[in-house]
């Protein structure tokens with residue numbers, strides 16, 4: 161009996177809509193992008209109940225003629241491209257002709273619009289994909305789109321949404337992010353009738369500082385050009401870093417990008433300057449000819465493919481290097497902090513992803529605002545890019561940077577809850593069992609499962625590894641192979657071994673070059689916490705008292 165049949169169009173449209181419109185924030189994103197494409201210089205966004213009840217986006221752009229208004233909510237209707245080749249030279253946000261049709265399928269949609277230069281505005285109302293009315297309306301200029309009762313016809317999708325507060329936060333986040341490439345435009349945001357932002361236009365630095373409440377003095381802007389690429393960077397310096405990259409926005413041709421590969425590469429570039437400090441806040445903007453980039457990769461256009469990826473990556477490398485190295489004189493190598501200053505705990509170097517217990521631990525014994533005291537040691541330099549040379553009181557310290565960093569990571573990991581939930585591996589892998597591994601295998605598997613590994617004994621000879629604790633994904637094989645050969649272990653000793661491995665993997669390595677800021681943070685922690693040995697028991701430093709030096713140099717008997 162054949163089982164395959166065509167899905168009814170109604171269902172097809174709803175499925176397609178789900179790919180574009182995932183939540184209220186997706187609606188806001190699409191409507192804002194349409195407003196920018198319509199050359200608006202004023203945009204107002206309003207939403208109620210996290211956007212589930214109502215979202216309104218008004219813009220003063222070019223508007224639509226009544227014939228276009230009748231068409232704009234139908235699938236695959238667009239004014240932005242005409243033929244396939246246009247996709248490879250896109251200069252507008254939109255090109256699929258799917259956003260309004262997707263929104264129309266899953267909400268009660270009303271669009272009021274007047275074409276620039278025309279005298280009569282029109283409005284159209286669509287309920288879950290069906291046109292309900294079309295008539296003359298009232299609006300002085302531009303376009304007003306109102307979306308009510310989002311996902312009311314798709315209860316399953318609605319149930320998957322987070323709380324109103326959460327959706328609200330996502331809406332605000334997207335509003336702020338999408339505005340960043342357009343600082344010259346005016347924009348306002350209202351939540352449940354209350355004005356939250358009212359931006360009157362200005363520079364990118366002013367806008368960022370306004371939206372993220374970050375003093376402009378921490379932000380530096382540089383521009384880097386290497387034909388045909390242009391990169392603009394607006395980034396905080398190492399005095400303002402965050403444990404996450406949530407305040408770091410990447411734009412390619414003004415489009416907000418959440419591309420895993422590109423993001424990871426940028427994080428890697430920034431690590432050279434931020435090390436353990438985390439990430440800067442700010443904007444990384446890359447502009448290149450539209451023929452060299454493909455945005456038609458992800459249904460919500462979050463991802464990109466570059467024609468000449470290697471070239472793009474190396475330009476980014478140069479631009480970031482240039483941004484931070486020209487800054488050195490102003491803050492990197494400032495010898496001592498200027499008097500006492502207030503620093504927010506979030507800037508501490510040892511912050512990890514926000515897991516509640518870790519946060520608590522980081523703040524234990526300190527305050528949210530910790531008073532930074534004048535340091536009582538002097539950084540003399542680095543020997544062989546491995547040993548930090550420090551003067552403190554009457555002693556000279558030669559410190560192994562890897563051992564110290566490893567111990568600091570270990571201390572934080574010990575207090576964390578890292579090993580509770582396995583994360584699925586994209587590519588499960590097999591471990592071939594050796595005879596040592598067979599010893600007490602059942603017990604070992606039970607303990608490793610408790611520690612967050614997802615393992616399955618699939619034959620006499622092999623274990624299939626399907627998941628691992630999120631922080632250990634990339635080292636899972638190495639760690640499991642090391643642990644499984646141990647003849648016996650209990651939960652606590654296995655956990656400790658894992659933490660040591662992880663701390664070692666995360667630590668600064670021998671030969672890594674550190675900024676003075678990073679060195680200062682490491683040393684401060686070493687003295688404050690009295691750290692003496694690395695997790696494996698090796699000493700962290702050699703201490704030479706001045707008296708001993710004098711004795712050896714025969715300056716004193």
Ligand SMILES: Nc1ncnc2c1ncn2[C@@H]1O[C@H](COP(=O)(O)OP(=O)(O)OP(=O)(O)O)[C@@H](O)[C@H]1O
Pocket residue numbers: 190194195197198219221222223224232233237238239240253254255256257258259260261303
């Ligand atoms: N705010 C607006 N002002 C003027 N015209 C608009 C506005 N919003 C939509 N339109 C018109 O409606 C068309 C359809 O919009 P829609 O967002 O569905 O598709 P798109 O922007 O062309 O492509 P995409 O699906 O990639 O966003 C647009 O091409 C544009 O002509």
Ligand SMILES: [Mg+2]
Pocket residue numbers: 190193194253254255259260
């Ligand atoms: Mg669009």
